[in-house]
Amino acid sequence: MPQETMTPRERWLAVLTRRTPDRVPMDYWATPEFTAKLVRHLGCGSEREALEALHVDFVVSVHPRYVGPPLPDGTDMYGCRYRRVDYGTGSYDEVVYHPLARYTSVEEIERSYTWPSVDWFDFGTIPEQLKGNERYPIRGGGSEPFLTYKNLRGQEQAFIDLVLNPDIVHYCLDRLFSLAYEYTRRIYEQIPGKVTFSYVAEDMGGQTDLMFSPAQIHEFLLPRMKRMIDLVHEAGAFAFHHNDGNCRRIIPDMVEAGIDILNPIQWRAKGMERESLKQDFGDRLVFHGAMDNQYTLPFGTVEEVRQEVLDNLRILGEGGGYILAPCHNIQPLTPPENVVAMYETCLENGWC
Secondary structure, eight states, X not given: OOOOOSOHHHHHHHHHTTOOOSBOOBOOOBOHHHHHHHHHHHTOSSHXXXXXXXXXXXXXEEOOEEOSSOOOTTBOTTSOEEEXXXXXXXXXXXXXXXXXXXXXXXXXXXXXXXXXXXXXXXXXXXXXXXXXXXXXXXXXXXXXXHHHHHHHHOHHHHHHHHHHOHHHHHHHHHHHHHHHHHXXXXXXXXXXXXXXXXXXXXXXXXXXSBSSOHHHIIIIIHHHHHHHHHHXXXXXXXXXXXXXXXXXXXXXXXXXXXXXXXXXXXXXXXXXXXXXXXXXXXXXXXXXXXXXXXXXXXXXXXXXXXXXXXXXXXXXXXXXXXXXEESSOBXXXXXXXXXXXXXXXHHHHOBO
């Protein structure tokens, strides 16, 4: 096998700047339950040791320290309350109290609700987080305000608001976006030139089509996302755009807005065929993900996993512009043998 000549950070940057890396980079997304399972399977002492053993080019995320008002257990800084839901092999947190659900006007929200402040964070802790992580790509800042809006209003009401209460949507998204924008700017200020990419996300796609109309995306989401993307580029970083499911109809608009990386490439969703994505956008986008987490990783055989890696390298990796990763967090029921096969196959066959 060839020798690696780049660090993970250098490998990512080569792909992002359309240069040739030594091999295709590999990233890792998983639930804590699966990570513990993988660490045990490999006989390692930590997640980092396991990922390094697999030659994964994992990302290090930096965050400021929360120093705002004390938060009750199970409550976030927006006032959303959560409960832990056990689904047998793992658990997740579900919002059970939506603090803005009862309001019917912007005026009511302004009178009664206290928005979080960026001053509730100590950004001075961020430079220290880079120590020992110089070899790895750095993720910092970004935005996904409609996700938070759904938590604040309730998911059903949030989508109803797009039609019946657009003034509430605009008001709240402005507040949420302004917080994310300043939060991101202060991260850049602490470690200038060190952030590799920022996560500019909104889940717009379902399994067969968009969950929003294109008109709603253009009215509520794109202008705010474009401002964040511009900030990311001004800082010398790349815009990592996460958009689940079949988001095919809106990809040209996202490209025009300036995204650099498209994730997760959920290719089993109708309209997200890898060949057409590569043909139409391969000269303008880096593709991240594409290892199927609906069937292949959790339920497929080792041979099916290996074949999918080879297919992704052949289709999405042709001419560069691909970072291999699971298309969502690897779930606890996934056989660790499949995940090891994924990384081993890419390591064996992804040399450039």
